[in-house]
Amino acid sequence: MTLNWRGRRVLVCDCEKTMPLAAEALADACRKAGGTGEISGEIELNTQLCRAQLDNFERALADGEPLLVACTQEAPLFAEVASELESETPLAFLNIRETAGWSDEAAGENAQAKVAALIAAGAVEVEPTPTIAFQSAGVCLIYGRDESALAAAKQLAGRLDVTVLFNEPGEMLPPPVMDVPIFRGTIVQARGHLGAFAINVNGYAPARPAARERLDFDPPRDNAFSECDLILDLTGGPPLFPAESRRDGYLRPDPDNPAAVQQALFELTDMVGEYEKPRYVRYDADICVHGRSRKTGCTRCLDVCPTSAIASAGDTVEIDPRVCAGCGACASVCPTGAVSYQVPAGDTVYDRLRSLLEAYLKAGGADPILLLHDDRHGAEMISLIARLGRGLPGSVLPFHVNEVTQAGLDLLAMALAYGAGQIAILVGPDKAGELDGLAGQIGLAEAVTDGLGYGGGRIHVLDQRDPTEVEAALYGLASGAGERPPPAPGNFLPMGGKRTRMLLALRHLYEVAPQPQEVLALPPGAPFGAIQVDTAGCTLCLSCVGACPTGALSDDPDRPWIGFNEEACVQCGLCRATCPESVIALEPRLNFADAARGTVTLNEAEPFLCIRCGKPYGVQQTIERIADQLAGKHPMFGDDAQIQRLMMCDDCRVIVQFDVPDAPMAGPPRPKTRTTDDYLREREIEEARAKLLDERAREGAKGNGSGNGGDPPDGKGS
Numbered sequence: 001m002t003l004n005w006r007g008r009r010v011l012v013c014d015c016e017k018t019m020p021l022a023a024e025a026l027a028d029a030c031r032k033a034g035g036t037g038e039i040s041g042e043i044e045l046n047t048q049l050c051r052a053q054l055d056n057f058e059r060a061l062a063d064g065e066p067l068l069v070a071c072t073q074e075a076p077l078f079a080e081v082a083s084e085l086e087s088e089t090p091l092a093f094l095n096i097r098e099t100a101g102w103s104d105e106a107a108g109e110n111a112q113a114k115v116a117a118l119i120a121a122g123a124v125e126v127e128p129t130p131t132i133a134f135q136s137a138g139v140c141l142i143y144g145r146d147e148s149a150l151a152a153a154k155q156l157a158g159r160l161d162v163t164v165l166f167n168e169p170g171e172m173l174p175p176p177v178m179d180v181p182i183f184r185g186t187i188v189q190a191r192g193h194l195g196a197f198a199i200n201v202n203g204y205a206p207a208r209p210a211a212r213e214r215l216d217f218d219p220p221r222d223n224a225f226s227e228c229d230l231i232l233d234l235t236g237g238p239p240l241f242p243a244e245s246r247r248d249g250y251l252r253p254d255p256d257n258p259a260a261v262q263q264a265l266f267e268l269t270d271m272v273g274e275y276e277k278p279r280y281v282r283y284d285a286d287i288c289v290h291g292r293s294r295k296t297g298c299t300r301c302l303d304v305c306p307t308s309a310i311a312s313a314g315d316t317v318e319i320d321p322r323v324c325a326g327c328g329a330c331a332s333v334c335p336t337g338a339v340s341y342q343v344p345a346g347d348t349v350y351d352r353l354r355s356l357l358e359a360y361l362k363a364g365g366a367d368p369i370l371l372l373h374d375d376r377h378g379a380e381m382i383s384l385i386a387r388l389g390r391g392l393p394g395s396v397l398p399f400h401v402n403e404v405t406q407a408g409l410d411l412l413a414m415a416l417a418y419g420a421g422q423i424a425i426l427v428g429p430d431k432a433g434e435l436d437g438l439a440g441q442i443g444l445a446e447a448v449t450d451g452l453g454y455g456g457g458r459i460h461v462l463d464q465r466d467p468t469e470v471e472a473a474l475y476g477l478a479s480g481a482g483e484r485p486p487p488a489p490g491n492f493l494p495m496g497g498k499r500t501r502m503l504l505a506l507r508h509l510y511e512v513a514p515q516p517q518e519v520l521a522l523p524p525g526a527p528f529g530a531i532q533v534d535t536a537g538c539t540l541c542l543s544c545v546g547a548c549p550t551g552a553l554s555d556d557p558d559r560p561w562i563g564f565n566e567e568a569c570v571q572c573g574l575c576r577a578t579c580p581e582s583v584i585a586l587e588p589r590l591n592f593a594d595a596a597r598g599t600v601t602l603n604e605a606e607p608f609l610c611i612r613c614g615k616p617y618g619v620q621q622t623i624e625r626i627a628d629q630l631a632g633k634h635p636m637f638g639d640d641a642q643i644q645r646l647m648m649c650d651d652c653r654v655i656v657q658f659d660v661p662d663a664p665m666a667g668p669p670r671p672k673t674r675t676t677d678d679y680l681r682e683r684e685i686e687e688a689r690a691k692l693l694d695e696r697a698r699e700g701a702k703g704n705g706s707g708n709g710g711d712p713p714d715g716k717g718s
Contacts (some may be wrong), residue, residue: 003041005034006123008068009060013049019101021045029116033359050074066090068122094122098383099398103391110394113365117397120359121352127345131276132321136195136229138272141165143187144234147172148255152265153180159269167235174215182207184217190240193322194249195229230271232264243306246325280326281339283319288338289549289572291315297574301330301339304437328406329437335527335570337498343402350414350494356397357418361489367481370420371398372407377428384467393478405438410498412445413505419489421481427463440525447522453515458484488512510592518593526588529571534583535603540619544575544584554599560619561604566596611644612652623647
């Protein structure tokens with residue numbers, strides 16, 4: 001029976017024996033790596049699954065079980081065969097050749113464990129990513145400076161609806177046939193996305209049809225507005241959008257590079273019709289800590305978004321999914337998980353991470369180094385190292401993510417908590433200028449590892465463009481792995497939201513730390529910490545409690561008191577921004593003490609008792625201080641009666657204000673409202689009174705009556 005892992009049949013091929021795979025050794029590694037009930041069957045090692053042994057794939061398709069094929073190069077062929085056979089069997093593909101089999105260390109124990117780990121991670125079910133639809137009608141604006149813009153327009157005119165806008169054009173002959181509209185102007189504002197761009201133009205003027213020797217234009221006007229589906233920018237000037245290469249529908253090739261221009265024209269002709277793109281992030285406004293009551297708190301996602309797809313919307317933010325390019329930086333820095341990355345959806349990434357590291361260590365692998373990479377630069381770099389170099393070291397576990405910038409403290413901490421000794425992140429040149437968020441998250445992770453005694457320098461960014469340099473860096477990390485032994489791996493499940501996952505990983509690292517420290521100082525911007533309150537200046541107004549979006553601050557309705565739960569604090573700063581006395585300061589830190597999970601007292605005071613009714617209200621020292629500062633110093637509080645009203649509750653102040661003799665606005669006494677209870681009570685009183693009088697009368701009659709007409713007992717008359 002073919003190997004079955006988590007309900008998927010696994011087909012393995014040694015690619016014409018170019019990989020030193022042994023069926024028995026690999027099966028043994030898989031059995032060690034597989035959990036209870038996860039694995040069954042034996043490895044059936046193929047040699048040419050995509051050619052001579054294709055019938056093995058067809059027979060596996062016929063069984064109907066989901067298939068995991070350990071080959072990505074021939075994935076199109078396998079998908080085509082499945083389509084021809086009209087098979088509905090779910091297919092997934094896994095690369096073990098460039099990532100493990102084509103390596104100088106492929107025959108080692110670590111490499112065998114790595115293959116088992118890669119299969120374990122590949123067997124994790126992937127949740128589909130939600131999508132968003134948009135449409136392009138092919139209305140294209142070419143923004144240029146010279147004749148090259150006209151040449152491009154003529155090439156596109158038969159396929160797209162083209163308009164040319166010249167920005168400060170030089171002298172040029174007018175075209176003999178105006179087959180495309182020509183205008184002059186400078187774009188001063190551009191916004192939108194593929195299928196819905198909007199621009200504002202100053203100096204806007206149409207071309208004069210009577211121009212003879214040179215292209216000329218009508219008198220200009222400012223603030224002209226236009227819309228289009230596509231923009232081709234051939235000006236060579238500053239881009240119209242931030243992170244312009246990530247703005248779908250906006251192409252900005254070098255106008256002096258004819259090949260780049262032709263490539264852009266080719267891409268534009270294909271940008272007509274209906275499209276779908278991934279909805280890269282999911283936003284939950286209920287747990288967002290951006291703002292409260294017009295006060296701004298957390299702006300982390302706004303600060304790192306390279307495409308300006310995120311905008312403030314009062315107390316929350318708005319994310320334009322059509323502008324979002326999917327870098328994931330916003331999700332990596334979000335302290336609460338209000339912004340979560342959805343490629344793939346759900347907890348798939350964390351389940352794969354746990355499966356990969358857990359299987360590698362169970363199968364006998366040692367000193368794992370997690371290699372985070374994307375499917376563009378990273379996968380290409382790994383392929384080149386495998387084909388032209390030594391291949392990846394046996395202990396380097398490649399872990400594919402959609403964007404390396406999606407890695408936040410939760411992912412980094414979980415990798416370490418699951419047993420990774422080091423983490424290497426392959427960064428491509430397209431990420432230039434987008435690494436601030438990633439750098440901040442790496443700094444947080446390094447602060448934790450260094451503070452707990454693991455030592456710093458466990459997370460590495462590899463931005464080399466030469467594959468030989470990347471290869472040398474990876475072998476250098478592998479050779480020095482003994483200097484940084486990995487933490488004892490945890491077996492916790494990646495359950496809950498982002499904050500729960502972070503705390504699970506961090507607490508495990510603390511529990512197995514070489515030098516556990518209960519309180520670790522963290523750099524500014526950390527999502528954990530405490531707040532410090534200057535109690536001498538705090539008036540216990542509770543505005544901070546009302547502003548806190550996570551419930552870290554709480555009050556007591558029966559007394560002046562402020563409590564604080566450190567584990568719930570995300571250091572958004574809303575309490576500090578809201579405090580009218582400016583007595584709150586943030587202290588970024590990580591507190592592993594049990595007290596951090598509960599509520600502690602930040603400030604408390606005795607309540608002031610109303611001098612008229614005795615009801616508690618306000619804070620004693622605050623009321624006394626206000627009364628002392630106003631007495632005799634303010635015209636509204638010149639006598640004792642006015643000061644005493646400050647020392648009364650809200651109800652008593654109103655009563656006393658109108659309870660004065662000869663009040664000019666006073667009316668006659670209001671009759672007391674009578675209710676059924678009043679009438680019943682009066683009836684009970686009358687009945688009780690009548691009963692009492694009757695009883696007294698009977699007792700009096702008994703005391704005076706003798707049966708002889710009322711004569712005295714001695715029989716003598718009066």
